[in-house]
Each structure stands twice: as C-alpha cells, then as structure tokens.
Amino acid sequence: xxxxxxxxxxxxxxxxxxxxxxxxxxxxxxxxxxxxxxxxxxxxxxxxxxxxxxxxxxxxxxxxxxxxxxxxxxxxxxxxxxxxxxxxxxxxxxxxxxxxxxxxxxxxxxxxxxxxxxxxxxxxxxxxxxxxxxxxxxxxxxxxxxxxxxxxxxxxxxxxxxxxxxxxxxxxxxxxxxxxxxxxxxxxxxxxxxxxxxxxxx
Amino acid sequence: xxxxxxxxxxxxxxxxxxxxxxxxxxxxxxxxxxxxxxxxxxxxxxxxxxxxxxxxxxxxxxxxxxxxxxxxxxxxxxxxxxxxxxxxxxxxxxxxxxxxxxxxxxxxxxxxxxxxxxxxxxxxxxxxxxxxxxxxxxxxxxxxxxxxxxxxxxxxxxxxxxxxxxxxxxxxxxxxxxxxxxxxxxxxxxxxxxxxxxxxxxxxxxxxxxxxxxxxxxxxxxxxxxxxxxxxxxxxxxxxxxxxxxxxxxxxxxxxxxxxxxxxxxxxxxxxxxxxxxxxxxxxxxxxxxxxxxxxxxxxxxxxxxxxxxxxxxxxxxxxxxxxxxxxxxxxxxxxxxxxxxxxxxxxxxxxxxxxxxxxxxxxxxxxxxxxxxxxxxxxxxxxxxxxxxxxxxxxxxxxxxxxxxxxxxxxxxxxxxxxxxxxxxxxxxxxxxxxxxxxxxxxxxxxxxxxxxxxxxxxxxxxxxxxxxxxxxxxxxxxxxxxxxxxxxxxxxxxxxxxxxxxxxxxxxxxxxxxxxxxxxxxxxxxxxxxxxxxxxxxxxxxxxxxxxxxxxxxxxxxxxxxx
Numbered sequence: 001x002x003x004x005x006x007x008x009x010x011x012x013x014x015x016x017x018x019x020x021x022x023x024x025x026x027x028x029x030x031x032x033x034x035x036x037x038x039x040x041x042x043x044x045x046x047x048x049x050x051x052x053x054x055x056x057x058x059x060x061x062x063x064x065x066x067x068x069x070x071x072x073x074x075x076x077x078x079x080x081x082x083x084x085x086x087x088x089x090x091x092x093x094x095x096x097x098x099x100x101x102x103x104x105x106x107x108x109x110x111x112x113x114x115x116x117x118x119x120x121x122x123x124x125x126x127x128x129x130x131x132x133x134x135x136x137x138x139x140x141x142x143x144x145x146x147x148x149x150x151x152x153x154x155x156x157x158x159x160x161x162x163x164x165x166x167x168x169x170x171x172x173x174x175x176x177x178x179x180x181x182x183x184x185x186x187x188x189x190x191x192x193x194x195x196x197x198x199x200x201x202x
Numbered sequence: 203x204x205x206x207x208x209x210x211x212x213x214x215x216x217x218x219x220x221x222x223x224x225x226x227x228x229x230x231x232x233x234x235x236x237x238x239x240x241x242x243x244x245x246x247x248x249x250x251x252x253x254x255x256x257x258x259x260x261x262x263x264x265x266x267x268x269x270x271x272x273x274x275x276x277x278x279x280x281x282x283x284x285x286x287x288x289x290x291x292x293x294x295x296x297x298x299x300x301x302x303x304x305x306x307x308x309x310x311x312x313x314x315x316x317x318x319x320x321x322x323x324x325x326x327x328x329x330x331x332x333x334x335x336x337x338x339x340x341x342x343x344x345x346x347x348x349x350x351x352x353x354x355x356x357x358x359x360x361x362x363x364x365x366x367x368x369x370x371x372x373x374x375x376x377x378x379x380x381x382x383x384x385x386x387x388x389x390x391x392x393x394x395x396x397x398x399x400x401x402x403x404x405x406x407x408x409x410x411x412x413x414x415x416x417x418x419x420x421x422x423x424x425x426x427x428x429x430x431x432x433x434x435x436x437x438x439x440x441x442x443x444x445x446x447x448x449x450x451x452x453x454x455x456x457x458x459x460x461x462x463x464x465x466x467x468x469x470x471x472x473x474x475x476x477x478x479x480x481x482x483x484x485x486x487x488x489x490x491x492x493x494x495x496x497x498x499x500x501x502x503x504x505x506x507x508x509x510x511x512x513x514x515x516x517x518x519x520x521x522x523x524x525x526x527x528x529x530x531x532x533x534x535x536x537x538x539x540x541x542x543x544x545x546x547x548x549x550x551x552x553x554x555x556x557x558x559x560x561x562x563x564x565x566x567x568x569x570x571x572x573x574x575x576x577x578x579x580x581x582x583x584x585x586x587x588x589x590x591x592x593x594x595x596x597x598x599x600x601x602x603x604x605x606x607x608x609x610x611x612x613x614x615x616x617x618x619x620x621x622x623x624x625x626x627x628x629x630x631x632x633x634x635x636x637x638x639x640x641x642x643x644x645x646x647x648x649x650x651x652x653x654x655x656x657x658x659x660x661x662x663x664x665x666x667x668x669x670x671x672x673x674x675x676x677x678x679x680x681x682x683x684x685x686x687x688x689x690x691x692x693x694x695x696x697x698x699x700x701x702x703x704x705x706x707x708x709x710x711x712x713x714x715x716x717x718x719x720x721x722x723x724x725x726x727x728x729x730x731x732x733x734x735x736x737x738x739x740x741x742x743x744x745x746x747x748x749x750x751x752x753x754x755x756x757x758x759x760x761x762x763x764x765x766x767x
Contacts (some may be wrong), residue, residue, distance in 0.1 A: 002315070004317055004322065005317065005322055005323055006317065006320075006321050006587060007317075007321075008321050008388045008389055008587065009389075009512075010389050012203075039557075042247060042553070046549070046553075046588065057628065086444055086446070087444070134387065137381060137387050138354065138357050138387055140412075141313070141352070141354050141379060141387065141411070141412065142313075142315050144412075144442070144477055145224055145225075145269055145270055145312070145352065146224070146225075146228070146234075146238060147224065147225040147228040147229070147449055147477075148449065149442045149443070149444060149449040151444070182554070200444075202448065202449050
C-alpha cells in the first residue's frame with residue numbers, strides 16, 4: 001500500500017470556476033469580484049488536507065463480463081474491459097480532501113453563508129480530482145523505472161457501466177478504513193470529498 | 203575525477219552520457235525477479251554487454267545500475283541484504299566494464315518514492331541517511347562522481363545532494379523530472395530547482411525522464427536564465443504508449459537527434475538519453491556532438507533566493523519587499539500563541555503579506571519561554587506548504603539557523619551575518635554549507651560603527667571572510683543598518699550614504715524600514731518617506747510591513763522607474 005500525505009497541489013482555479021458555472025465567453029466578472037472569489041477559493045483550499053492511497057493489483061483473467069483480480073475480487077464492466085484489457089495489472093487509487101472542509105461547508109450552510117459554502121464545496125471537489133491527477137503522475141514515475149506504463153485515463157465507479165458497488169472493491173483493496181475514510185451501505189464515501197478510481201498498468 | 207576536472211570537461215566539449223539501462227535490459231529480456239537492481243546481479247553479463255556498447259558508442263560518463271538501490275525502494279521487494287554492499291557490487295560491475303575506456307562512471311541515485319518532510323512523513327534526516335548509505339557503497343566501489351536523477355521532489359533531491367556533499371567532494375550532477383506543464387510533480391519551477399541546487403553545491407543541473415526532448419526545451423531555457431552551472435538533459439525517446447500490451451516509446455533516434463541543436467544553442471553541456479533510448483541513440487549523438495564546444499551562456503542571474511516553487515531576485519530592475527510581520531517582537535497576542543505552539547497567526551500573516559505584494563517572508567521566532575529551534579522548524583514546515591514565497595531566516599542563534607537551512611526546501615536568505623567573531627566563525631560556515639544568501643550587517647564586536655567609512659570597513663571585512671567560502675557579492679545584500687531618527691537625526695544620512703556606496707559597487711542593499719521611525723508619531727509617513735529617499739540612493743530591498751498602502755505605492759513607483767542594480 002502506498003500512502004501520500006500533504007500532497008503539494010496547486011489550486012485548480014480553472015476547474016473550480018468551471019464547476020461554479022463560469023464560462024469565459026458568457027460570464028462577466030469584475031476584477032474586484034474575481035479577487036474576492038479567488039480569496040474564498042484560497043480559504044477553502046487551505047482547509048483541505050489532501051491524501052492519496054494507491055495499490056497495484058494483478059489481473060488474473062479477463063472474462064466476458066470484466067476482470068478477475070489476484071485479490072479474488074471480480075469487477076463486472078464491459079466498458080472497463082474494453083478500455084483496460086491490454087493491461088496486465090490495475091492501479092486502485094483513492095484521493096481525499098479531508099474532513100475539515102466538508103464540515104466547514106455544512107457549518108456555513110447552517111449559518112446561511114451559502115455563497116462561500118458553494119465555493120468551498122467546488123474547491124474541495126475539484127481539488128480531490130486534482131489529487132487523482134497528481135497520483136497518476138506520481139505512479140507513472142514510480143513504475144516507469146521498471147518499464148511499466150499507466151493508462152492515460154482513469155475510470156471511476158458510476159462511470160459507463162462501472163457499477164457504484166465497485167467502490168466497495170476498491171475500498172477493501174485499499175483498506176481505506178485505516179486512512180479515516182468510511183464507505184456507507186449506499187457506497188457513499190465519508191469524508192464526502194473523496195474519490196476512487198481505477199487505471200491500467202502495463 | 204575532481205570537481206574542477208569535471209567543470210573543465212563540461213567547458214571543453216559536449217559531454218556524452220549513456221542512455222536507458224533498466225528499461226533497455228528489460229527490453230533485452232533480462233529476467234527480473236524482485237527489483238531490477240538485484241536482478242542485475244543475476245545477469246551481470248547482460249549489464250556488461252549493454253554498458254560496453256555505451257562505452258564504445260562514445261559515452262563520456264555511464265551510470266551505475268543503482269537507480270532504485272536505496273533502502274526504501276528495496277524494502278518494497280523485501281530486500282533484506284546490505285544496501286551498501288549491493289551498491290558496491292553493482293558499481294563495481296560498471297567500473298570493470300568502463301576500465302578499458304576513457305569513460306567515467308557516476309554513481310546513480312534516485313527517488314525513494316516517499317514524501318519527505320515538510321511535505322511528507324519521511325523525516326528529512328532519515329532521507330539523508332538512506333542516501334548516504336547508498337552513496338557510501340558507491341564510493342567504496344570507486345565511482346568518479348554522482349548522478350542524482352529522476353527526482354520529482356526538490357526536497358528529496360536536496361536530501362540526496364546533502365548526503366553526497368557530507369560524504370565527499372566528487373562531482374555531483376542533479377536532474378529532476380518535469381512535466382509538460384513545465385513544473386515538477388510537486389510544483390517546483392525550473393528556476394527554483396537550479397537556484398536551490400546550485401547554491402547547495404551541485405556541479406551540474408538539468409532534467410531527465412518523464413518527457414521527450416521537445417518538452418524539455420522550454421524547461422532548459424528557464425534554467426539557463428539563472429545558473430552558471432553546466433546544464434544536463436537526458437530525455438525519454440518521446441512519450442510512452444501501449445502497443446500489444448507492451449510499453450513503447452514513440453521517437454526514433456533521428457527524430458530524437460533533431461532536437462539536440464536546440465539544447466546546444468541553450469548552452470547544454472551534458473547530453474544523454476533516458477527511457478526508450480539505447481546505444482544506437484548515444485552513438486549518433488556522440489558522432490555528431492561529442493566534439494562540439496558547448497555554447498557559452500553570458501547572461502544569467504545568481505542574486506536570487508528560492509522557495510520550492512518560485513524564485514525572488516534581488517535587484518534586476520525590481521524592488522524586493524521582505525515582509526516583516528512573522529516576528530513576535532511587540533505583538534502580545536502572537537507571543538501568547540507561539541507559547542501555546544499555535545501557528546494560526548503565522549498562516550494569516552503569511553497569506554496577507556503575500557496578498558499585499560511581499561516577495562520574501564522574514565521569519566523570526568526569537569521569544570523567551572519558547573523553544574526557538576522547534577518553532578522555527580514548525581513555521582518553515584507550515585510556510586513551505588502554504589506559501590510560494592522564499593523565506594528569510596532571522597535568528598541570532600547558529601543552531602536555529604543550521605536546522606532551518608537544512609530543512610528549508612529552497613535557498614533561503616539569512617538575516618544576518620555581522621562582523622562579530624561568532625557570526626563569522628560559526629554562522630557564516632553554516633550558511634555557506636547550505637548555500638544561503640546573506641544579509642550583511644555592518645557591525646562587529648566593537649558595536650555599531652558611527653561613521654559611514656567605519657561601516658564600509660566592517661562590510662569589506664565580512665565580504666573578505668565570505669569570499670573564502672565561495673561567496674561573491676551577488677550572494678549578499680548589505681543592510682544599511684537604519685537607526686531611529688528620534689535619537690540621532692544624522693544616523694539616517696549615514697545609512698543613505700551606505701546604500702549609495704552599495705549601489706555604486708553593484709551590491710544589493712536592504713534596510714529594516716520601521717527602525718527609522720521608532721518612537722515617533724505617524725510612523726507610516728516617516729517609513730515611506732525614508733523608503734523613497736533610500737530608493738533614490740539605490741536601495742534594492744526593504745524589510746517592512748507590506749500592509750501599508752503608502753509604502754506599496756512608493757514601491758510601485760520605484761518599480762516603474764527601475765532600481766539601479
């Protein structure tokens with residue numbers, strides 16, 4: 001298991017603004033407004049505590065429906081099979097922005113400061129995705145020395161025909177309970193700003 | 203090979219490095235069981251054949267097959283042998299192969315794959331120890347130098363370089379991996395990488411792996427602007443892709459070679475290949491470029507400090523504002539927080555000062571009743587994560603400065619080196635070891651000289667001492683030593699004369715601005731007026747509170763007009 005703490009991310013402003021509905025061609029924003037939003041984004045970002053966890057799992061066999069992994073798990077997804085069938089291994093990844101930012105969003109909503117809450121929420125969501133980007137690059141470097149390559153794209157449960165229940169498989173393989181992440185019976189992750197993904201490893 | 207011999211070699215010719223080792227051995231069907239490094243010991247003939255081909259191809263330097271032979275990496279493969287011995291054995295194989303060629307062998311060191319403090323949980327000194335263990339094995343085998351490469355984190359590269367420097371005085375080349383966006387994975391710019399590593403004692407800097415040659419050109423361009431050191435490139439043969447379940451690199455050797463003239467024009471001195479390259483690539487590079495003298499770079503700046511993300515230049519046409527707020531003197535609430543080890547105010551001071559345009563953050567933890575060293579390290583760790591600004595380490599205690607400089611993931615400014623015996627004999631060598639830039643304070647054991655001439659004498663003495671450690675005046679900022687005008691109105695003129703002297707001698711200057719108005723009403727007006735007077739005389743930086751709008755306006759005017767240096 002590989003665990004990275006305090007991941008030194010840069011703030012993904014572009015993605016945060018896009019999530020907030022900003023469009024370069026349609027949205028008009030005064031400099032003072034943009035400065036104010038940037039400052040709130042920075043505040044929200046400072047509340048995030050980024051961590052990433054990943055593990056390599058070998059593919060035992062490719063079936064008609066998907067994959068059988070060396071861990072004994074079976075993933076059923078024709079979509080994922082089509083994308084990753086050439087890779088001999090999978091990389092299971094988890095990223096989290098931590099608990100504090102989510103709790104602060106809830107508090108802000110209670111106080112009626114919904115604008116700030118929405119910006120914090122977007123900041124945490126996009127930053128958690130940026131952690132996965134970071135992890136992919138990090139993994140690429142770690143395996144490159146062995147002549148191995150990670151797939152350019154990653155895939156998350158809920159995407160295509162990858163059932164949300166695959167969250168449980170990734171959760172178990174990564175033993176995420178040891179890193180303060182909880183998976184509910186409805187496959188929801190707590191802290192909320194946590195994301196899971198699968199990539200291929202040749 | 204001495205460091206001087208290495209420097210001379212890089213001046214006289216384009217130094218040819220080897221290509222891929224690990225990946226090429228795998229491509230040649232070397233059986234891998236566990237780590238590549240331990241597997242090589244089971245197939246020494248395959249390594250010998252490959253490295254022989256590199257030597258015959260014209261490589262001036264080949265690397266030992268020890269990229270991942272550090273304790274942390276080997277633990278991933280449950281290696282329970284001696285790391286030192288493994289490195290010695292692997293290096294001996296390369297040395298034996300190269301023995302009948304003029305080719306030199308450099309000990310290869312790379313990442314542990316772990317995050318090092320202040321970003322991760324691997325202690326900095328533990329990382330240094332792991333690299334030292336590896337370097338000792340390489341040194342015992344008799345390597346001619348060290349090649350620290352494929353680092354994705356500047357702090358880890360620092361740890362490896364410190365380990366090598368604490369062990370020997372052989373040449374040390376350091377390469378980081380940058381992404382196509384132009385930064386390392388941890389967000390370091392090419393400029394911050396070279397400013398930091400150059401000051402720490404690297405003999406050449408550059409980039410390898412991660413991208414092909416095309417993506418490396420803008421990175422090398424940026425590096426070339428702020429280093430006098432030889433530059434290195436070791437690109438991949440393009441970007442990897444998957445074909446029929448195998449990783450392949452997109453670029454053939456002709457396309458690879460077509461980029462070399464770009465590197466030559468930028469003054470690159472050492473050229474080789476990384477993933478996807480083989481002896482054929484190196485042979486063609488050597489045939490075409492081995493006899494070419496690297497283009498001499500004329501214009502670069504060295505009067506700069508760096509955080510792990512960006513650099514701040516002194517002089518160079520812009521005024522440098524050093525934020526003074528992270529200092530408990532006269533701040534009762536802040537003092538109380540520090541005694542409770544609460545860093546909240548530091549976080550606020552840092553972000554506000556950055557917002558108001560500070561270029562550097564001064565950090566002073568001098569307060570009775572706290573462990574200054576502990577709080578300095580905590581603050582550096584925090585600021586390295588939350589702020590992109592370089593730091594000025596402000597302390598009178600050498601042990602605090604030493605710990606701070608060792609941990610700081612960049613090149614810091616030390617505040618300050620005076621002509622006092624202790625500062626010259628204890629603090630100056632510490633600052634020199636970590637390559638810190640210096641604020642020179644014109645006072646000595648006799649106190650603060652009254653006249654301008656006496657102050658210049660003290661400064662000359664400090665410069666002479668610092669020069670013995672390899673410093674030049676580019677690495678120094680002279681403190682005008684501002685005294686309060688409420689007690690001595692002539693003191694301000696002495697400071698202005700000293701600032702003027704610095705400007706005439708091409709040396710950067712600084713002053714602790716708020717000292718001038720101590721005990722006076724309307725301090726902001728007095729400070730700002732004095733700043734304008736100083737700038738007129740050539741002042742290039744000030745330690746001040748950036749929240750003053752009046753002060754910021756004056757700095758804005760100075761920057762429009764341009765500083766003298």
